[in-house]
Amino acid sequence: xxxxxxxxxxxxxxxxxxxxxxxxxxxxxxxxxxxxxxxxxxxxxxxxxxxxxxxxxxxxxxxxxxxxxxxxxxxxxxxxxxxxxxxxxxxxxxxxxxxxxxxxxxxxxxxxxxxxxxxxxxxxxxxxxxxxxxxxxxxxxxxxxxxxxxxxxxxxxxxxxxxxxxxxxxxxxxxxxxxxxxxxxxxxxxxxxxxxxxxxxxxxxxxxxxxxxxxxxxxxxxxxxxxxxxxxxxxxxxxxxxxxxxxxxxxxxxxxxxxxxxxxxxxxxxxxxxxxxxxxxxxxxxxxxxxxxxxxxxxxxxxxxxxxxxxxxxxxxxxxxxxxxxxxxxxxxxxxxxxxxx
Amino acid sequence: xxxxxxxxxxxxxxxxxxxxxxxxxxxxxxxxxxxxxxxxxxxxxxxxxxxxxxxxxxxxxxxxxxxxxxxxxxxxxxxxxxxxxxxxxxxxxxxxxxxxxxxxxxxxxxxxxxxxxxxxxxxxxxxxxxxxxxxxxxxxxxxxxxxxxxxxxxxxxxxxxxxxxxxxxxxxxxxxxxxxxxxxxxxxxxxxxxxxxxxxxxxxxxxxxxxxxxxxxxxxxxxxxxxxxxxxxxxxxxxxxxxxxxxxxxxxxxxxxxxxxxxxxxxxxxxxxxxxxxxxxxxxxxxxxxxxxxxx
Numbered sequence: 224x225x226x227x228x229x230x231x232x233x234x235x236x237x238x239x240x241x242x243x244x245x246x247x248x249x250x251x252x253x254x255x256x257x258x259x260x261x262x263x264x265x266x267x268x269x270x271x272x273x274x275x276x277x278x279x280x281x282x283x284x285x286x287x288x289x290x291x292x293x294x295x296x297x298x299x300x301x302x303x304x305x306x307x308x309x310x311x312x313x314x315x316x317x318x319x320x321x322x323x324x325x326x327x328x329x330x331x332x333x334x335x336x337x338x339x340x341x342x343x344x345x346x347x348x349x350x351x352x353x354x355x356x357x358x359x360x361x362x363x364x365x366x367x368x369x370x371x372x373x374x375x376x377x378x379x380x381x382x383x384x385x386x387x388x389x390x391x392x393x394x395x396x397x398x399x400x401x402x403x404x405x406x407x408x409x410x411x412x413x414x415x416x417x418x419x420x421x422x423x424x425x426x427x428x429x430x431x432x433x434x435x436x437x438x439x440x441x442x443x444x445x446x447x448x449x450x451x452x453x454x455x456x457x458x459x460x461x462x463x464x465x466x467x468x469x470x471x472x473x474x475x476x477x478x479x480x481x482x483x484x485x486x487x488x489x490x491x492x493x494x495x496x497x498x499x500x501x502x503x504x505x506x507x508x509x510x511x512x513x514x515x516x517x518x519x520x521x522x523x524x525x526x527x528x529x530x531x532x533x534x535x536x537x538x539x540x541x542x543x544x545x546x547x548x549x550x551x552x553x554x555x556x557x558x559x560x561x562x563x564x565x
Numbered sequence: 566x567x568x569x570x571x572x573x574x575x576x577x578x579x580x581x582x583x584x585x586x587x588x589x590x591x592x593x594x595x596x597x598x599x600x601x602x603x604x605x606x607x608x609x610x611x612x613x614x615x616x617x618x619x620x621x622x623x624x625x626x627x628x629x630x631x632x633x634x635x636x637x638x639x640x641x642x643x644x645x646x647x648x649x650x651x652x653x654x655x656x657x658x659x660x661x662x663x664x665x666x667x668x669x670x671x672x673x674x675x676x677x678x679x680x681x682x683x684x685x686x687x688x689x690x691x692x693x694x695x696x697x698x699x700x701x702x703x704x705x706x707x708x709x710x711x712x713x714x715x716x717x718x719x720x721x722x723x724x725x726x727x728x729x730x731x732x733x734x735x736x737x738x739x740x741x742x743x744x745x746x747x748x749x750x751x752x753x754x755x756x757x758x759x760x761x762x763x764x765x766x767x768x769x770x771x772x773x774x775x776x777x778x779x780x781x782x783x784x785x786x787x788x789x790x791x792x793x794x795x796x797x798x799x800x801x802x803x804x805x806x807x808x809x810x811x812x813x814x815x816x817x818x819x820x821x822x823x824x825x826x827x828x829x830x831x832x833x834x835x836x837x838x839x840x841x842x843x844x845x846x847x848x849x850x851x852x853x854x855x856x857x858x859x860x861x
Contacts, residue, residue, distance in 0.1 A: 278657065280657050280660050280661070344844050344848075345844070347844070348796075350656055351594065351599070352796050352800055352850075354600060355792040355793075355795070355796050356796060356841075358792060359789060359792060359840070360837070362833060362837075363833055363834045363837045366830075366831060367834055369830075370831055469785070473665075473668050476664070480657075480661050484657070522675050522676060522680060523671075523672030523675035524672075524676060526672040527669055527672045527676065529665075530666070531665075531669065533661065533662070534662050534666065537651050537659075537661055538650040538651055541651060541654040541655055541658040542655075
């Protein structure tokens with residue numbers, strides 16, 4: 224079996240085991256956490272397709288998730304509820320009501336289209352300037368979502384999305400996202416992009432059109448983010464623009480970076496690890512809040528611990544847990560070594 | 566006439582503050598090629614120091630000096646916590662540690678102080694206004710202009726005429742060469758962080774002087790402003806940062822005066838659109854810095 228197929232097999236097995244496992248245990252809370260994990264997986268794997276292959280850190284990812292979520296909301300909120308949920312909606316959109324599945328694709332496409340339209344000049348930048356502009360892009364997307372009341376109900380909570388995302392749906396989308404990321408990584412664009420990550424000058428000298436390559440990866444990442452956002456919207460059913468800002472960005476970047484940004488395996492492992500850690504810490508935090516009478520709320524503890532963990536990982540293992548090789552390659556190498564020995 | 570004067574004062578005071586913010590960021594970037602995401606939190610630290618010393622009955626100027634000192638201390642602390650351990654590794658690693666460190670400080674403020682805005686003691690002079698040729702101007706704007714002129718001149722002098730400044734500029738243009746010629750790397754970097762912290766402290770006091778309160782997320786807007794100003798001006802050039810700051814202030818103020826109320830909410834989006842246009846024209850920013858050398 225080719226190592227890349229082995230990688231796909233192992234990663235998909237992980238997703239299926241988590242999905243089926245939490246279903247078999249049958250505790251609703253675990254079901255919720257597992258669904259959340261699948262949605263995060265779509266987002267983190269999406270971020271990996273850009274960040275892992277191009278080597279540029281992108282902060283705008285969560286903004287595209289927001290675009291997907293709001294697109295899906297506008298398309299799926301039942302028309303009789305739209306009067307309440309989105310009072311200022313443009314008339315031609317009030318009658319629209321499509322199936323959530325279709326809306327999910329639309330969410331991804333809208334995010335991808337916006338990314339395609341604005342990101343090209345940004346892709347010419349490298350290193351710090353690229354990171355900074357992606358950060359500014361996040362702020363801009365947030366500003367727009369926060370103020371375009373006609374489509375997003377402004378900073379207020381938008382409610383009324385049909386609850387259609389369950390564990391099987393989320394897991395299937397996660398499976399598709401992982402496959403897409405693996406295929407992209409091995410595609411011509413992905414390979415050239417990774418070459419440019421290792422040495423920009425050498426790749427350009429070989430004829431790689433780096434801005435165009437990065438642009439394609441960015442669009443794919445935005446598409447996956449939009450899909451993930453729509454998935455999340457139909458899971459949580461009510462949200463406000465605050466949900467698509469720095470806190471979530473921090474969480475997603477932590478997941479990817481702890482696992483290892485350069486590999487899809489890293490994205491999956493990081494998502495699982497950080498989700499478990501996050502839920503554990505959240506539980507501790509709310510337990511502390513419930514027991515300490517009047518001593519004030521404990522807020523921010525989870526983030527402090529995660530930030531410390533992130534700094535520790537960066538110091539000890541700057542590439543993350545899986546810095547360069549996918550799990551399939553590692554297994555194939557182990558096997559090859561065993562064969563040569565015997 | 567009154568309008569012109571008001572416009573000019575607005576641009577200069579906002580631009581002065583923006584230029585100082587950008588300068589604090591570029592000083593670090595110039596030497597290390599690394600962006601300090603925790604820069605905004607230095608402003609937060611200055612603000613909370615003012616808040617925490619507020620009840621002590623000290624004269625305001627002492628509190629301000631304490632706030633500056635704390636910003637400097639935290640600037641150096643940023644170097645030790647987030648930069649030094651990973652400096653030699655990948656650029657992304659450092660970006661992430663400084664981002665994590667920024668989150669750490671913010672959430673520490675959430676946890677140990679409060680998520681709600683806290684009032685900061687300010688002297689009378691920050692709320693007074695004067696009339697200049699028919700234009701009503703808050704005194705704090707004039708203070709900002711004065712402070713930025715003094716500090717920009719001081720930084721220019723420091724960079725051009727003193728041994729420290731020359732060592733810093735040498736480190737910025739070719740770090741390895743500077744080390745070989747006997748520039749102590751760690752000391753220079755720590756001092757750059759101290760200077761950056763000092764500028765952040767001054768900006769913090771002026772910035773909080775406009776708002777009057779401090780919240781854990783207060784550093785975000787100044788950070789963003791500094792980011793955009795440095796990208797416009799050219800990431801590696803100190804004059805570029807200053808020009809970028811004033812240009813950004815000019816764009817912002819013009820939009821403030823010309824956009825209708827409905828569109829004003831989207832001001833950040835418009836500003837950023839203009840930045841994209843500038844970058845299309847000049848991807849390296851308006852002013853190119855010294856030729857790039859190896860970092861660390």
